[in-house]
Amino acid sequence: MGTGCLSAVRGNNRATVAEVSPSMADVEEKGERRPVESRALENQPEAQAARVAGVHDVKAAQALNQNAHNGSAGGDQNESIELVMPKASGGYDVLASRIKAPEKPEEPTPKPKAEPLTVDFLKAKAQQGDIWAKSFMPELEQAYRLPQGATQDLLIGQVLKKAEVIFRPEDRVKAQPEPQSEDQSQTSTGTIIAKQAEKNPAVEPVKALYDWAYKLEPGPQKEKHQQLAREQLVALEPQTKGTLDALDQRRQLAAEQEDCGVHELPRKQKEPMQGHVSYPDKEMEGVRRLTPEDFKKLAKAMEAGGPAAEESIRQTTQEILVRTGESSRDTMLAGINLVVGLLKYDRDLLLNPEQARKDASKAGEGLGLLLLAGAQMSVGISMTAEEAKQSGDYSLPLRRTGEALNRWYEKQTPADQMAIVSEISAGFGVAAFSAEGNKLRKPGAFMEFLQEGIAVLPRNPEAERKALEALTGVFKGRQVLKEAVAVGRVEKAGEVVKEAQEKGLGDHIMAMVRYFEHGKKKSVAGEYAAQKAGVTTKQELEALTDAQLKAVGLERVAEHYSDAFYKAYPHLESMRSKLQVHHALPQRLLEKKHAGLFSAQEVNDLKYLSGIPNDARIGKDRVHQLITNSWKEWLESNTNPTREQVLEHMRNLDQEYGRFFVPPLEKGVR
Amino acid sequence: MNFYLFKPDASGDEGDNTVYVGDPKARPCVISHLHYEFNLWPEDELLRSVSQYVGTQRLRQELEALRPPVTGVDFADVEISGDEDEFERMERQGRSDSELGKWYWFKITGKAGLDDFAVAPVGHLVISERVASIMLEKSMVHNPERQIQPWQAEIEAGRVPQKGAPAAGES
Numbered sequence: 001m002g003t004g005c006l007s008a009v010r011g012n013n014r015a016t017v018a019e020v021s022p023s024m025a026d027v028e029e030k031g032e033r034r035p036v037e038s039r040a041l042e043n044q045p046e047a048q049a050a051r052v053a054g055v056h057d058v059k060a061a062q063a064l065n066q067n068a069h070n071g072s073a074g075g076d077q078n079e080s081i082e083l084v085m086p087k088a089s090g091g092y093d094v095l096a097s098r099i100k101a102p103e104k105p106e107e108p109t110p111k112p113k114a115e116p117l118t119v120d121f122l123k124a125k126a127q128q129g130d131i132w133a134k135s136f137m138p139e140l141e142q143a144y145r146l147p148q149g150a151t152q153d154l155l156i157g158q159v160l161k162k163a164e165v166i167f168r169p170e171d172r173v174k175a176q177p178e179p180q181s182e183d184q185s186q187t188s189t190g191t192i193i194a195k196q197a198e199k200n201p202a203v204e205p206v207k208a209l210y211d212w213a214y215k216l217e218p219g220p221q222k223e224k225h226q227q228l229a230r231e232q233l234v235a236l237e238p239q240t241k242g243t244l245d246a247l248d249q250r251r252q253l254a255a256e257q258e259d260c261g262v263h264e265l266p267r268k269q270k271e272p273m274q275g276h277v278s279y280p281d282k283e284m285e286g287v288r289r290l291t292p293e294d295f296k297k298l299a300k301a302m303e304a305g306g307p308a309a310e311e312s313i314r315q316t317t318q319e320i321l322v323r324t325g326e327s328s329r330d331t332m333l334a335g336i337n338l339v340v341g342l343l344k345y346d347r348d349l350l351l352n353p354e355q356a357r358k359d360a361s362k363a364g365e366g367l368g369l370l371l372l373a374g375a376q377m378s379v380g381i382s383m384t385a386e387e388a389k390q391s392g393d394y395s396l397p398l399r400r401t402g403e404a405l406n407r408w409y410e411k412q413t414p415a416d417q418m419a420i421v422s423e424i425s426a427g428f429g430v431a432a433f434s435a436e437g438n439k440l441r442k443p444g445a446f447m448e449f450l451q452e453g454i455a456v457l458p459r460n461p462e463a464e465r466k467a468l469e470a471l472t473g474v475f476k477g478r479q480v481l482k483e484a485v486a487v488g489r490v491e492k493a494g495e496v497v498k499e500a501q502e503k504g505l506g507d508h509i510m511a512m513v514r515y516f517e518h519g520k521k522k523s524v525a526g527e528y529a530a531q532k533a534g535v536t537t538k539q540e541l542e543a544l545t546d547a548q549l550k551a552v553g554l555e556r557v558a559e560h561y562s563d564a565f566y567k568a569y570p571h572l573e574s575m576r577s578k579l580q581v582h583h584a585l586p587q588r589l590l591e592k593k594h595a596g597l598f599s600a601q602e603v604n605d606l607k608y609l610s611g612i613p614n615d616a617r618i619g620k621d622r623v624h625q626l627i628t629n630s631w632k633e634w635l636e637s638n639t640n641p642t643r644e645q646v647l648e649h650m651r652n653l654d655q656e657y658g659r660f661f662v663p664p665l666e667k668g669v670r
Numbered sequence: 671m672n673f674y675l676f677k678p679d680a681s682g683d684e685g686d687n688t689v690y691v692g693d694p695k696a697r698p699c700v701i702s703h704l705h706y707e708f709n710l711w712p713e714d715e716l717l718r719s720v721s722q723y724v725g726t727q728r729l730r731q732e733l734e735a736l737r738p739p740v741t742g743v744d745f746a747d748v749e750i751s752g753d754e755d756e757f758e759r760m761e762r763q764g765r766s767d768s769e770l771g772k773w774y775w776f777k778i779t780g781k782a783g784l785d786d787f788a789v790a791p792v793g794h795l796v797i798s799e800r801v802a803s804i805m806l807e808k809s810m811v812h813n814p815e816r817q818i819q820p821w822q823a824e825i826e827a828g829r830v831p832q833k834g835a836p837a838a839g840e841s
Contacts, residue, residue: 633794639697
């Protein structure tokens with residue numbers, strides 16, 4: 001048997017690589033020769049004998065085959081053809097064969113099972129910042145304050161039932177974390193901190209700090225905060241030091257390997273298609289399906305502020321979802337989320353500019369969608385409620401956003417204004433409003449221009465997509481809403497005060513300068529302070545020096561202690577609803593009986609402020625309660641303390657409870 | 671009768687509307703109108719400020735039902751509110767003042783080891799076994815292990831320890 005032919009080895013069609021590697025020309029040649037060979041074989045006596053052989057003869061011949069297959073020659077069909085590589089030591093390796101693994105019936109991929117909605121699920125979602133889940137937290141906490149038993153179970157059951165409306169089984173499956181091996185929790189500082197935060201609520205603020213720092217631009221600031229988070233973690237959970245050290249060692253080793261020429265593969269592109277704006281149908285459709293009444297209810301709910309707003313928004317959402325039905329649930333939720341996000345931005349413009357700045361990019365995108373969806377923004381004083389009812393007013397009261405946009409536009413140079421208008425006009429597919437240049441320079445013109453432009457926009461997806469690209473390009477690219485925060489804040493300060501007074505926005509008043517009367521622990525109204533100082537206007541009061549105020553028994557504190565705290569620790573912003581800002585020096589020290597011991601500025605100084613997580617407990621006792629108890633007992637037995645005695649007791653408390661503080665403290669730090 | 675040391679939580683403070691008669695630092699200080707301002711949401715039904723005590727209507731009713739009558743405490747009205755800072759921001763969580771329930775000023779007047787209620791050092795209270803039983807049975811205290819402990823009478827000048835002595839009215 002020559003090379004170029006499949007060689008039968010041990011009675012099998014087994015070929016060596018050398019035998020099959022020659023080119024296909026061999027095959028063709030073989031094909032041509034086969035008839036000649038066949039004819040030659042036909043004339044052999046053995047061939048004649050074989051042709052006339054009986055069944056017994058055939059079977060006897062087959063039995064001689066030691067490696068028979070179940071093909072025509074008998075034996076196992078799967079071994080009928082094999083490609084082998086002879087080994088130097090004898091024998092061969094099978095490189096390929098027709099052996100196929102027996103086919104198993106395909107088992108259906110097990111679908112992730114939707115667990116029943118649980119309190120833990122809601123808590124996890126709330127921690128991730130889900131506003132719907134967060135809105136259920138007060139009710140849950142209230143239920144858990146009750147003694148264990150039927151009433152508690154009933155209340156928890158009611159909350160979960162309500163939550164079912166928002167969270168469907170699929171969501172719960174989607175929300176289930178990917179199973180992680182133990183090792184994965186040790187692969188980064190972030191995961192180590194996150195794992196500890198799951199076990200110990202006091203670590204949550206540390207996690208917030210780390211997460212916040214993680215998003216910073218690389219540089220010393222980022223490293224500083226990340227290092228701080230590590231230190232805080234070790235202070236709270238000393239056993240993690242070993243894990244963090246081990247992680248450092250692994251990283252160092254990896255870095256050394258890198259230096260030795262091990263190179264990282266190119267990373268997957270994180271931000272696909274920069275500059276392209278997807279067309280979010282769901283949000284757009286969701287907004288379009290909201291009724292004017294829905295807009296009003298959502299806006300009204302947001303006015304409440306704080307947990308009340310969340311609760312109110314949750315209720316309104318539930319009403320909307322029940323009304324619109326299960327089939328459109330996702331669409332409606334997308335629309336509601338967009339509207340709520342914009343309302344929140346609008347509110348933050350007034351009350352929490354820092355947050356507004358953070359959310360500006362998202363708000364810019366949302367605003368473009370809202371406008372395109374056909375909703376309008378109430379910029380000025382709009383129509384009366386009755387007029388709105390009759391006309392089916394689809395306006396969303398984003399007054400501050402609208403005003404801020406107008407002001408931002410008015411701040412631009414004429415050339416920039418022209419460029420902005422051209423950019424948007426091009427996206428809208430209409431000629432630039434060049435003829436109306438003067439009109440566009442009037443106050444408040446920008447919002448009018450936008451709404452007019454949108455009014456004439458052809459209602460087809462392609463036109464809307466282009467318009468959305470143009471709007472997003474302006475709102476996001478030029479960071480309009482980010483800049484609008486600063487513009488709005490500076491110029492609207494006077495109106496802001498007026499509005500706060502009119503609407504009684506407690507939060508907002510607190511954001512202002514506060515005046516304390518000597519001997520009282522609470523701040524007094526500006527009017528009262530002015531009267532006491534013998535001035536008539538707020539400006540005159542503000543112009544007084546600290547010494548002048550002191551002379552009339554007043555003291556000025558620049559900002560509310562809560563604002564000062566979160567300004568200093570912006571990474572804790574997301575923890576606001578979980579954190580109490582604690583005065584290390586009790587405000588009671590400002591009362592008449594301790595007058596002169598500490599100033600209001602000292603008591604409210606950042607140095608003496610600490611966050612205490614609401615759920616920080618030692619056994620059954622809240623940490624905040626234990627500290628308060630301690631101060632009451634101490635003041636009861638120290639009716640005339642000195643400054644140093646007070647500070648020493650504060651330091652003792654720092655030592656005892658400082659590990660629960662956010663940031664953690666040790667004795668002597670303050 | 672056995673007596674117990676009760677450590678009431680301080681979930682609030684004397685508010686601005688409290689009217690002191692004389693020096694607020696005096697002990698006992700005299701108050702004609704008590705304004706109790708909550709700064710933490712209450713977990714117990716008997717609370718303190720620095721020097722004053724407030725209790726719930728439920729506790730008052732339980733105590734008034736005791737026979738022989740409860741001693742060492744007088745009940746009076748109290749003005750309650752929540753402070754405008756952390757209580758309003760964090761503790762209230764949308765709950766109204768009415769959800770705090772009805773509270774009364776518990777004016778403690780008794781002698782430790784004799785009466786059902788008496789003031790102990792640093793603002794703790796000495797309470798009788800029957801009062802402690804009510805608070806435990808009715809779950810009026812969130813952490814009885816810490817807050818209610820056996821009372822050890824202290825020998826005071828010119829006074830014999832009264833621990834274990836029958837309460838007033840008891841045979």
